[in-house]
Amino acid sequence: MRFSSKATTLLILVAVIAIAPFFFPSSYYFRVGSLIFVNGLAVTGLVVLIGYAGQISLGHAGFAGIGAYACALAPVHLGLHPALAAVLGAALSATIAFLVGRPILRLKGYYLAVASLGFGILVSMVLSNEAQLTGGPDGMAVPDLGLRALLKAVGIDLSNTEFWYAFSAVVLVLGAWLALNLYHSPTGRALRALHGSEIAARTVGVDVAHYKLVAFVLSAVYASVSGSLLALQNKFITPDVAGFMHSIEMVTMTVLGGAGSVLGAILGAVILTTLPQVLTIFQEYEQLMLGLVMMLVMIFMRQGLLPSIARSVRGRGE
Amino acid sequence: MPELLQFLLSGITVGAVYALVALGFTIIYNASDVVNFAQGEFVMLGGMITFFAHAAGLPLPLAALIAIIATAAIGVALNKLAIEPARGAPVVSLIIITIGASIFIRGATQLVFDKQLHRFPAFSGDQPILIGGATILPQSLWVIAGALAIFFCLRLFFTRTLIGRAVLATANNRIAAQLVGINTNYVMTLSFAMSAAIGALAGVLVTPITLTGYDVGLALALKGFAAAMLGGMGNPKGALVGGLLLGVLEAMTAGYISSQYKDAAAFVVILAVLFAMPQGLFGRKSTDRV
Numbered sequence: 240m241r242f243s244s245k246a247t248t249l250l251i252l253v254a255v256i257a258i259a260p261f262f263f264p265s266s267y268y269f270r271v272g273s274l275i276f277v278n279g280l281a282v283t284g285l286v287v288l289i290g291y292a293g294q295i296s297l298g299h300a301g302f303a304g305i306g307a308y309a310c311a312l313a314p315v316h317l318g319l320h321p322a323l324a325a326v327l328g329a330a331l332s333a334t335i336a337f338l339v340g341r342p343i344l345r346l347k348g349y350y351l352a353v354a355s356l357g358f359g360i361l362v363s364m365v366l367s368n369e370a371q372l373t374g375g376p377d378g379m380a381v382p383d384l385g386l387r388a389l390l391k392a393v394g395i396d397l398s399n400t401e402f403w404y405a406f407s408a409v410v411l412v413l414g415a416w417l418a419l420n421l422y423h424s425p426t427g428r429a430l431r432a433l434h435g436s437e438i439a440a441r442t443v444g445v446d447v448a449h450y451k452l453v454a455f456v457l458s459a460v461y462a463s464v465s466g467s468l469l470a471l472q473n474k475f476i477t478p479d480v481a482g483f484m485h486s487i488e489m490v491t492m493t494v495l496g497g498a499g500s501v502l503g504a505i506l507g508a509v510i511l512t513t514l515p516q517v518l519t520i521f522q523e524y525e526q527l528m529l530g531l532v533m534m535l536v537m538i539f540m541r542q543g544l545l546p547s548i549a550r551s552v553r554g555r556g557e
Numbered sequence: 558m559p560e561l562l563q564f565l566l567s568g569i570t571v572g573a574v575y576a577l578v579a580l581g582f583t584i585i586y587n588a589s590d591v592v593n594f595a596q597g598e599f600v601m602l603g604g605m606i607t608f609f610a611h612a613a614g615l616p617l618p619l620a621a622l623i624a625i626i627a628t629a630a631i632g633v634a635l636n637k638l639a640i641e642p643a644r645g646a647p648v649v650s651l652i653i654i655t656i657g658a659s660i661f662i663r664g665a666t667q668l669v670f671d672k673q674l675h676r677f678p679a680f681s682g683d684q685p686i687l688i689g690g691a692t693i694l695p696q697s698l699w700v701i702a703g704a705l706a707i708f709f710c711l712r713l714f715f716t717r718t719l720i721g722r723a724v725l726a727t728a729n730n731r732i733a734a735q736l737v738g739i740n741t742n743y744v745m746t747l748s749f750a751m752s753a754a755i756g757a758l759a760g761v762l763v764t765p766i767t768l769t770g771y772d773v774g775l776a777l778a779l780k781g782f783a784a785a786m787l788g789g790m791g792n793p794k795g796a797l798v799g800g801l802l803l804g805v806l807e808a809m810t811a812g813y814i815s816s817q818y819k820d821a822a823a824f825v826v827i828l829a830v831l832f833a834m835p836q837g838l839f840g841r842k843s844t845d846r847v
Contacts (some may be wrong), residue, residue: 295649342832348648349592353786354831356779357824368817483775487656494653523668530661537650537657538643 245419256408269400276407277468278508282492284461290498292454293434298359302332302459303466304481310470311381325467336459344451363481378477381470403472497543559690564812570697572804573704577759578781579796581752587728588748595659597778599753602628603760604769608675621761632753666771679765700762783827789837
C-alpha cells in the first residue's frame with residue numbers, strides 16, 4: 240500500500256492544508272475547511288475500526304454527541320474550562336465504549352451494525368429528551384474555547400474562521416499521525432490480522448476480543464474529540480450531532496474514500512462535506528445525490544475512491 | 558384494566574405494521590443474505606403513491622393496487638441495479654448500498670411528490686369500536702388482519718408451492734440450488750418484488766392511522782429490522798411475533814413509563830436479546846458469533 244506510507248501521507252495532508260487557503264476567495268471556505276477537518280478526524284477513527292479491524296459501527300455519532308455535549312454541559316454544571324470538558328468527554332466516551340464494546344463486538348456483520356446503531360440512537364434520544372439539561376431539540380450554547388484570545392495576546396491575530404481552520408487542522412494532523420503510527424505498530428498488525436481472518440489471528444495467538452475493543456475505544460475517542468471540536472467551533476450544539484444520519488455520513492465518508500487508508504478516508508470527508516455545500520443551489524437534489532454517490536461508489540469502487548484511483552494509475556504506469 | 562387493554566390494542570396495531578416490515582426483511586434476507594435497509598421506503602411509497610393516485614381521482618382500491626405494483630417494480634429495479642451488481646461485496650458495502658438506496662428513494666419521492674404529510678380515508682370509517690372499555694379503530698383491524706393474512710399466505714407459499722421451496726433452497730445453499738436447476742436470479746427478483754409489495758401494502762393499510770410523508774421510511778425500517786432481529790433474522794414466524802412483541806412493548810413503555818422513551822425501550826430490548834441470544838427468539842442456532 241503505497242498511500243499508507245506514513246511520511247508521504249502526512250506530507251500530502253499538511254501540504255494540502257497549508258496551500259489550500261491561498262485559493263480561498265472568502266472566509267466561508269475556511270469554515271468549510273474546518274468542517275472537513277472535524278469530519279476527517281471522526282473518519283480517521285473509523286479507519287482504525289473499519290479499515291484496520293474490519294468492524295462496523297453505525298452508532299459512532301453517539302460518541303460525537305457525548306464529546307459535543309461535554310463541551311456544552313461541563314463548563315455550565317462543573318465549572319470546567321471547555322478544553323478540559325473536551326478531555327472529560329473523550330474519557331467518558333472511552334469508558335462507555337469500553338463498557339458497551341465488549342458485548343457488542345462479540346456480534347458480527349448485520350448484528351454488530353444494528354447493535355451499534357441501537358446504541359447511537361439511545362444516546363441521541365437521551366440528548367433530545369432530557370430537555371432541562373440539554374435544551375432538547377433546540378440545542379444549547381457552548382462557551383468559547385478562549386484559545387484565540389490567548390493567541391491574540393501573544394501577537395497572533397487570526398479571524399474566527401481562520402483560527403478554527405488552523406486549530407482543527409492541527410488536531411486532524413495529530414490524529415492522522417497517531418492512526419498511521421498505530422497501523423505499523425504491533426497493535427495495528429494484530430488488528431489487520433483479525434480483519435483478514437479472526438480464526439487465523441486467534442490461532443497465532445492474537446487476543447481477538449481485546450484488540451477489537453482497543454480499536455472500538457480508540458475510534459470512540461476520535462469521534463468524541465471531533466464532536467467537541469464541532470461544538471466549540473459552532474458555539475452551539477443540537478442533538479443532530481448524535482443522530483443516525485450523522486453516523487451514516489461518517490461511515491459513508493470512510494468507505495467512500497477508502498477505509499483502508501487514512502488519506503482516502505479524509506478524501507471521503509472532503510467530498511461528503513463539500514457536496515451539500517455545492518448542492519445548496521440545488522437543495523432539492525441533495526438527498527438524491529447523496530444516495531446515488533453512496534450506491535455508485537460501493538458498487539463500482541468497493542475499495543473506495545483513493546485505492547481505486549491509485550490502482551488504475553499504477554496499472555497504467557506498468 | 559381498560560387501560561392495559563387499550564395499550565395492548567394500540568400496541569398490536571403498530572406491531573402488525575412492524576411485523577409486515579419485518580416479513581419484508583425476512584424474504585430478502587432469506588433469498589440473498591442481504592438486509593435491505595430500504596425496506597421502510599417501500600412502506601412510505603405504498604402510502605404516498607396511493608395518496609397521490611387517489612388525489613388524482615382514482616378510486617382508493619385502484620390507487621392502492623397501482624401503488625403496490627409500482628413499489629414492487631421499484632423493488633425489482635433496486636435488486637437489478639444495485640444489489641445484483643454488488644454480488645459478493647462485504648457486508649459493510651451492502652449496508653451502505655441499501656442505506657444509499659433508501660436515501661435516494663426518499664430524495665426522489667420528495668422531488669416527484671412533496672414534503673407534506675398525507676392521509677387518505679380509512680377503509681371502513683373512523684367510528685371507534687368499543688372492546689371491554691377500550692377502543693380500537695376499524696382501520697386497526699384492517700392492519701392486523703392484513704399482517705396475519707400476509708403471514709399465512711407466505712407460509713403456504715414457502716411450504717406448498719414449488720417456487721416457494723425454490724426460494725428456501727436458494728436461501729439454504731445458493732450453489733446447490735443452482736445445481737438442481739433453480740434460477741436463483743429469478744428467485745432474487747421475485748423476493749424483492751414480494752418484499753416491496755408487502756411493504757407497500759403495509760403503507761396502504763396504515764396511512765389512514767399514522768399518516769405518510771417522504772421521511773417516514775427510516776424509522777419504520779429500523780423498527781422492522783429490530784422486530785426481525787428480535788424474532789430471529791430470516792424466520793417468518795419470528796418476524797410476526799417479533800413485530801407484535803415490539804409494538805406491544807412500545808405501547809406499554811409509552812403508557813406506563815414515558816412516551817418520549819418508547820423508541821428507547823425497543824432498542825434496549827434488542828440489545829438485550831442480541832447479547833443474551835444473538836439468534837433471536839426463533840432464529841437458527843448457527844448464527845455467526847465469535
